[in-house]
Amino acid sequence: MNMANRGQQYLFMADEDLMALVEGEDSGAFAGLYDRHSRAAYSLAYRMMGDRQAAEDLAQEAFLQVWRAARSYRADRGSVRTWILSIVHNRGIDQLRSAASRRRTQDRVEAVAITTQPSEAFAETWRNSQKVQVREALKVLPPEQLKVLELAYFSGYTHSEISELLDLPLGTVKGRMRLGLKKIREYFEDRGMAVPG
């Protein structure tokens, strides 16, 4: 099979099948996975790092880990996309928490707060139905719950740090985290939908 046909073949393969080939060090299959998921991975990296160069570095590290750790992927534990994004997220959190220059100032919190206003965060065109549903689910959250979730997930703050940043009792932060996740789950359950993976 020539390269062109092989490349065409990758386009017709499911993610899980591409992962199996990547495990066998098939770089063409890896390129196929990159093409499918790089936008989501880079978008998450950019959201976390807030800087294009840092986002590029993070996305690159994450994809190289996908290549190196392909054999640790288990299809029965979740989708390929979720796995790739979890790698981006975990590496991003590690970097944010280890950065000596990390900003812990009130303006950082306020900046996050601005981006979490529904009119801002959800004004962008929705790219696919899963993202539409996720963003719809987030819209049902009260702003104070969304802010706590975003500070934790995208900015890597611990619940104790969020408590200090927002000048809230720790119990309140825990409660908002719990209620926020619960409402997202209920959004999908109420509509008889599976949580996208």
Add this chain to the structure above:
Amino acid sequence: MSGSMEDAERMRFDELAAAYALDALVGEERLWFEAYLAEHPELNAEVDELGSVADLLALAPVEQEPPPRLRRSVLEGVGAPREVVSESPPRRSRREGSPRRLLRPGMLAAAAAALVAVVGLLVWNFSLQDQNGDLREEIAERHAVEMQESGLASKSSGEVLLRGEDRAVLVADKLPPAPEGQVYETWIIRDGVPEPAGLFEPRDGDAATAVEGSVAGAQAVAVTVEPEGGSQMPTSDPILVAPLA
């Protein structure tokens, strides 16, 4: 352990579970939580489910286009010999390896199978302004769902016109030609799974095409740009999306 102490520990577990799912626990609290979880494996499912919900946040960021040099760098990087890595990811192995109880691992495979039935799909390529206009009039009384545009279609306007319970037609204006060697492909999204629903090319910016397949119960109709001949699964992000559910 006394009952009251057990109750207190369970209460602490419940308080911390969401923070753990969000990776917002560190230090002693994280160690305590994981130790408690190890002692109570029946709670794993609850924690994993919370993790699945937290993972959804990864889909929320505004889309950013990765620069082409990133692709080059990544693909050049895989030319190097693999490092020896453990089965477990570097950190938070629970999250990266956690079961996704709400997931259906066979979804993509099912979609691929469905695709077989669609190979050779009739491409309804109304390349015509006049017919487009006629079609619009014909189904003007039908329910129309406005599409959300982005990317290549950011200056376009599209609608999905629902006809009866399961049929639909997609119309779009000001849609640029697909890039060289590529084509527009319509998808029906059902239960999160994209099903191919036909290829089309606009003429003079106008397109009207039947959505091939039933849209009954579908979540959305979407359009992506795919390599010539179409794809089994989307290889790019949708540029037009009409939420139906």
